[in-house]
Amino acid sequence: MPEVFMPKMGDAMEEGTLLKWLVSEGDDVSEGDPIAEIETDKASMEIEAEDSGTLAQIIASEGDDIPVGGAIAFIQGEGEEVPERDSGGGEEAEAEEGGEDEGQAQAQTATETEAGGAEEEDEQQPSDGRANGRFRASPIVKRLAAENELDLSKVEGSGPRGRIVERDVRAAMERGGAQADGQADGQTGGGAEAAEEPQEAPQVGLQPARLPEPVEGPDTELVEPTRMQRVIGERMTEAKQHIPHFYATVEVRMDAAMALRKQLNEQLEAEDLKLSVNDFVMKACAVALRSYPNLNAIQTTQGFELHEKVDMAMAVALDAGLITPVIRDITSKGLATISRESKDLAVRARDGKLQPDEYQGGTITVSNMGMFGIESFTAIVNPPQAAIIAVSSIQKRPAYDKNDEVVPASMMKLTLSADHRIANGRDGALYMAEVRRVLENPVLLMV
């Protein structure tokens, strides 16, 4: 049943106007007869019948705008019926749309392969945006954080691979939980937690102590912590809150070590080198780790990772706070090398001239307060490490020799603080006993 439809008369033509019918309903038409005049935006022209028959039904009226391909009339052949139609243009338009959808579906597939690829990548990555202590955040987020003093470690990222995006920050700001100097907020999971750690239950009933307003009198001074102090404070708070510390103390008889030290220093004077007690202690702690590797571990996003190599951090006090330069692979180094390095690092630490790779990434820390005359103290584990050894001063005290006679002895206390999640009390105790054994038989420092 031949339809007569609006032809496409130009490459940009999308619709035409039916100006005038040249035949009437019921007329006989032959193929090639002009039957109507149409107008496009370029010109007007006649259209011809493409079939012979009777012009059975006129669909478009004069003056109508019909899209290209839209039906405007029917030519009925012998014995054919005119089908019922509501609006001639409707179906055609639908057919057009169908075609478009198809095209778009194909376009979809074309780009989906691109987008899909990217998404697959995303899924494989861990969803925690805080990789290695760094945040994934969009630039505007970083700017907002800086401007509003927000702590991004307290903001959950909803973007790909855990990226923190603007709406996350805006939401956090509204909730008020993202302030850098704010108190612990039980709702947002803060800190560099392991991905496997279950969400902590909100601390029901624990209200932070209500702090008074500053007095600001003539004999008071409001302290402005330095950035370093602030960071250290945060780290220490975090460590105290999250690490289940346990402690073990030994008292070491240092006479043999001191004698060896004196002997070595006489030899080394020519090289302008002077070994310190701390050099001996650090080396001993490293040697002892061979038997107790649990204590040389790092907490990662996927759990504790044991390290064979000992990168020993040594605490250096600064006016502005504290820094822990690292002696890499200390087990492979002799006392002289350790001495040289530790002195150099300490000097540069005090001058503020350390490079980041010189104070980052230690696996265990030794903190020596012996020079202050401290008899004993406990240190706070430095996350993400698992242990720290506190070294106190050498005190001369009476002790018993093997004949049960009282003799003067140089005694020094060492206290281990360790993370109970990786090492238990027995590991800690045995380790410290080993450290003592090495220091009391200092020839073991050579192996």
Place this chain on the structure above:
Amino acid sequence: MPAENDNGENGGVETREEGAVATGTDRLVDLYREMVTVRRFEEACQRAFRQGKIGGYLHVYIGQEAVAVGFLDAFKEGDRVITAYRDHPHALLLGSDPKNVMAELFGRGSGIVKGKGGSMHLFDVERGLMGGYGIVGGHIPIGVGIAYALKYHDTDNITQLYLGDGAMSQGAFHEAANLAGLWGKDGLCPCLFIIENNQYGMGTSVERTTAMTDLAAKFDSYGIEHEKVDGMDIEAVLEAAERLTEQVRETGKPYAVEALTYRTAPHGAADFFEKYRDKEEIEEWRKRDPVGILEQKLLESEAADEEKLEEIKNEAKEQIDEAVKFADESDQPPIEELYTDVYSGADEYMGEE
């Protein structure tokens, strides 16, 4: 316009004063001077190129002097000249100061296009030289358009459009010639095509580039009349130049003239003028080289003697030596010139980062 140029008053290649009545011989002596100056200039360029003072490409006109000298002798004020990259003589003969032309080749700020074009892009629009182009054949449609504009603006001027035999293989040539013939039918294209056929396109002889080696005859396809002229003989060139420029001027129809030349002096390290040559060599040279041929004519017609010839050669040498010295002593362009002339008008500095 170049800063140092004093309109060629004291520096340009000397030409006859307009309107002066010149006898045949005077004229030839003047033309001899022009040819020698051009030859001297080109030899100096070769030397400078070997010394590394001229960078990029260098295309010299040695052996073809009679063509440019002859046709440009028929140049009238307001006419236009356009050529490809073998353009030094056209600049000199239209009156650009050799100092500024050499400075351009040396890449100095006092060059006639401020050091921004180099050897292939010599322009002196005030004197009628519309460039200087590096793409073989690329300038030909432009030249046809320039001719059309001359008529569009109702002037009596013509365009002398120089091209080499190699350019006639380029599509641009054929399209342009077709347009010229078409517009010429209505007298709207006063363009004289001057084909400098030295019978080699770079390294390839004409026979190896086309089956139809009669280059002038190719213009038949475009409805453009044509003829050939002996490009080594200045007098033949002069005759053709006067006649054909007038014809094009009057009819507004394009015309093509194929000037046959060939490579003459060998490409030696020394310039022919410099090194002492023996008599036999000189005799040979005076039969085959356009400068030499003219020397022979002048001597035979007693328009000049050996002494006069020598004098002219020395004066030319001095002038060109000065040009080289000037170029040597000029500064490179100021670095700000990097960003100028990218656009015209208010956006001149648009290129600046």
Place this chain on the structure above:
Amino acid sequence: MAETKTYREALREAMVQEMERDENVVLMGEDIGVYGGTHLITDGLIDEWGPKRIMDTPISENGFTGAAVGMAMMGMRPIVEMMTWNFSFLAADQIIQHAAKVRYFSGGQVEVPLVIRGPNGGGVQLSAQHTHSLENFYGHFPGLKVVAPVTPNDVKGMMITAVRDPNPVIFLEAGALYGTKGEVEDGDNAVPFGKARIAREGDDVTLIAYGRQVNLCLRVADTLEEEDGVSAEVIDLRSIRPFDEDAIVESVEKTHRAVAVQEQWRWFGVASEVAAIIQDRAFDSLDAPVERVSGAEVPAPYARNLELAAFPSDEQVANAARRVLYMEEK
């Protein structure tokens, strides 16, 4: 005063006005005179102006474009038609090596006040050799100016500016939009180059496009508003060289997110330049990387559905916007 006109009518009006104003303006092109022009833009003009101002040329793009360069150097102001911009490759040597550069290598002694115009872009099933969008191609070359007007008012105003500009102007008309209508100011409505048009204001995301994709972005902006509650800003670049960096930067500083849309292929396209400018000058305002939606990496096909798939679709652009908003795609 303004009237509703088609793009085609507005373009013609501009050229006629300039021909009236300056007798150096001539039109050149294939079949623009006696035939009336293949897009009927110049229809009837030869009867009014004669063959001196309306020049029919033989089919030799390189030849007549070069001739137009020569004419322009002599102070005429030719408007050369490329029957479609796809044929301009034949004239590329004259456009790129000559028109763009001769002012520079003549040390400023000549200028080339030339306009080259014609329909650009695809979308009407003209298949591979007749379907290119050349903004990035010509936009690459210093010495040329390149514009791509989208609205009837802009095509008139920018043609006026183009004719008056003493530099060679690559005038890329949106061929698919010749029949579209819009308000066109009467008289001299010169539109300056180097200024983008904010086609729609918004707050949440910026959609940047040129050519007929501007209209696509406007449709997408409506969809995003209705379906996703998103307020999109749409920028019509319209001037490719000189380029309006400030408009883009200001917009992204407001919305923090951008999608650049182009008909042409992704590699080395205008959208890449947009992305580079944004990351250079608005980095700290970005909430997401800049997305580019481009044509498929294929020569343009003929079949209607393939052709639709070869060019950016409403859906693709909408989803790109959703991605930068970290919303679910549809």
